[in-house]
Amino acid sequence: MATEPVPLDRRQRRRLETIEEVLDVAIEVMAEQGVAGLSVGEVARRMGIRPPSLYVYFPSKHALYDALFERGARLLVTQVRTKTADLASRDASMEEILLDAARVFVRWTIEHPAYSQLLFWRPVPGFEPSPSAYAPATELVTLSSERFAAMRDRGLLRTDVSLDVVQRDWTVLIAGVVSQQLANAPDEDFERGRFVAALPAMVAMFARYYGAGPTSVPRRRATRERSRRSDR
Amino acid sequence: MATEPVPLDRRQRRRLETIEEVLDVAIEVMAEQGVAGLSVGEVARRMGIRPPSLYVYFPSKHALYDALFERGARLLVTQVRTKTADLASRDASMEEILLDAARVFVRWTIEHPAYSQLLFWRPVPGFEPSPSAYAPATELVTLSSERFAAMRDRGLLRTDVSLDVVQRDWTVLIAGVVSQQLANAPDEDFERGRFVAALPAMVAMFARYYGAGPTSVPRRRATRERSRRSDR
DNA sequence: GTCTATATGACGATAGAC
DNA sequence: GTCTATCGTCATATAGAC
Numbered sequence: 001m002a003t004e005p006v007p008l009d010r011r012q013r014r015r016l017e018t019i020e021e022v023l024d025v026a027i028e029v030m031a032e033q034g035v036a037g038l039s040v041g042e043v044a045r046r047m048g049i050r051p052p053s054l055y056v057y058f059p060s061k062h063a064l065y066d067a068l069f070e071r072g073a074r075l076l077v078t079q080v081r082t083k084t085a086d087l088a089s090r091d092a093s094m095e096e097i098l099l100d101a102a103r104v105f106v107r108w109t110i111e112h113p114a115y116s117q118l119l120f121w122r123p124v125p126g127f128e129p130s131p132s133a134y135a136p137a138t139e140l141v142t143l144s145s146e147r148f149a150a151m152r153d154r155g156l157l158r159t160d161v162s163l164d165v166v167q168r169d170w171t172v173l174i175a176g177v178v179s180q181q182l183a184n185a186p187d188e189d190f191e192r193g194r195f196v197a198a199l200p201a202m203v204a205m206f207a208r209y210y211g212a213g214p215t216s217v218p219r220r221r222a223t224r225e226r227s228r229r230s231d232r
Numbered sequence: 233m234a235t236e237p238v239p240l241d242r243r244q245r246r247r248l249e250t251i252e253e254v255l256d257v258a259i260e261v262m263a264e265q266g267v268a269g270l271s272v273g274e275v276a277r278r279m280g281i282r283p284p285s286l287y288v289y290f291p292s293k294h295a296l297y298d299a300l301f302e303r304g305a306r307l308l309v310t311q312v313r314t315k316t317a318d319l320a321s322r323d324a325s326m327e328e329i330l331l332d333a334a335r336v337f338v339r340w341t342i343e344h345p346a347y348s349q350l351l352f353w354r355p356v357p358g359f360e361p362s363p364s365a366y367a368p369a370t371e372l373v374t375l376s377s378e379r380f381a382a383m384r385d386r387g388l389l390r391t392d393v394s395l396d397v398v399q400r401d402w403t404v405l406i407a408g409v410v411s412q413q414l415a416n417a418p419d420e421d422f423e424r425g426r427f428v429a430a431l432p433a434m435v436a437m438f439a440r441y442y443g444a445g446p447t448s449v450p451r452r453r454a455t456r457e458r459s460r461r462s463d464r
Numbered sequence: 465g466t467c468t469a470t471a472t473g474a475c476g477a478t479a480g481a482c
Numbered sequence: 483g484t485c486t487a488t489c490g491t492c493a494t495a496t497a498g499a500c
Contacts, residue, residue: 015483018483033357034268034354034355034356034357036266036268036269036355036356036357037268037357039474039475039476040475040476040477041474041475041476049484049485050484050485050486051475051476051477052477052478052479052484052485052486052487053483053484053485055476055477055478056483056484059477060476060477061475061476061477117354120411120415121353121355121411121415122266122349122414122415122418123266123268123353123355124266124268125265125266125268125269165430165433168426168427168430169430169433169434171408171412172405172408172409172412172427172430172434173404173405173408173434174408175407175408175411175412175415176403176404176405176406176407176408176409176411177404177408179352179353179407179408179411180403180404180407182354183352183353183354183407186354194400195400195404198397198400198401198404201397201401201441202401202404202405204441205437205438205440205441205442206437208437208440208441209433209436209437209440209441210437247465250465271492271493271494272493272494272495273492273493273494281466281467282466282467282468283493283494283495284466284467284468284469284495284496284497285465285466285467287494287495287496288465288466291495292494292495293493293494293495
């Protein structure tokens with residue numbers, strides 16, 4: 001008798017589809033106009049609807065940014081989970097594991113510059129992601145930290161440095177490559193990127209510095225800071 | 233007899249002072265509202281004048297950004313020239329020289345986040361610095377390259393890698409520290425910055441990798457890229 | 465050089481009819 | 483859920499009097 005057994009779900013699904021479309025178009029606009037150049041009116045225009053209609057799905061522009069932030073982080077997490085090779089099973093070197101992970105990560109950021117700017121820079125004055133939107137971004141750090149913990153368990157990592165420090169320095173390295181590429185040569189793709197090309201060397205110096213074993217760390221010298229008069 | 237021997241210069245000087253004030257206030261606004269949040273009206277408001285008056289000094293908002301870009305680069309160049317210790321005279325190590333230079337550079341960026349975002353990121357959709365505004369920024373690269381060239385001459389640098397590559401990787405490293413600090417912990421100053429604290433280690437791994445001598449590069453292994461199925 | 469006045473338009477967001 | 487209409491605000495930029 002009921003021709004539509006779940007009419008509510010149908011409507012909800014339609015709603016979700018529209019939301020996805022809004023996000024797709026928003027990313028498109030951001031890629032062209034810059035992250036801060038996103039405008040509700042422009043999104044509506046491209047979707048063929050009027051600006052007020054968007055407010056049915058997003059109560060404010062900030063909410064739109066928030067959803068974009070969360071979706072970006074989710075997409076990147078998925079990419080890292082999916083595309084990173086499971087090198088733990090084989091006896092891969094630290095350098096192999098890290099270069100693989102770095103390539104997957106950096107590739108995504110270069111192919112999704114709009115998301116990356118939103119995720120890794122601070123281009124929107126008033127905007128800070130909500131805790132729920134930030135959650136998947138935290139997962140990225142967790143993933144990376146677990147990888148380092150696993151490497152330490154396998155004896156690939158120096159044991160005289162905390163995992164937090166290793167993790168921090170690793171993010172600095174990756175952020176440097178991404179930042180330089182997106183800021184100075186945003187039109188180059190992953191294969192041609194001049195700063196992406198620095199990845200192997202960066203990973204090599206990192207692995208040589210933080211890797212365990214006598215060959216990788218020949219002379220363990222303290223790297224504490226010195227006070228120097230010249231630096232103000 | 234002539235009480236004002238150079239009245240034209242006086243007027244010109246007054247004009248230059250006003251321009252300087254505009255730039256000061258503009259930086260102030262950018263620091264609070266974000267680089268993209270700069271508005272001509274807000275600058276005028278804080279100066280106690282009307283927006284049209286600003287157009288006497290800057291024909292457009294882009295021209296204002298351009299002047300800010302140039303001034304930022306000039307300030308940074310001056311800082312690097314002035315504050316960097318002349319370690320070439322003494323027989324300083326590569327690590328000492330680089331850590332000193334890095335600290336001077338990074339300190340300035342942390343203490344001038346608005347300039348830094350304008351200089352090193354791309355926060356303003358339509359804006360690209362004019363060639364003349366870009367000139368002092370180029371000088372920064374030249375300065376750094378000359379430093380590496382000097383180190384090579386003194387036998388501190390590996391000779392099997394081009395200076396361009398060394399220079400590129402160095403910028404990646406510094407950009408990583410600055411980018412992470414400004415994006416993730418913009419409220420921390422230079423001394424307390426958690427990513428600034430990564431500098432000694434980053435410099436150490438760089439020096440160990442690119443420094444000359446048998447102790448710094450124990451096992452010269454090729455770091456060519458491998459094609460791997462997992463990376464898309 | 466500074467002002468008033470204004471052109472011109474975009475923006476985010478809301479009210480209320482359908 | 484979508485629309486028209488509109489509010490209120492802000493923006494960049496220009497014209498022309500003083």
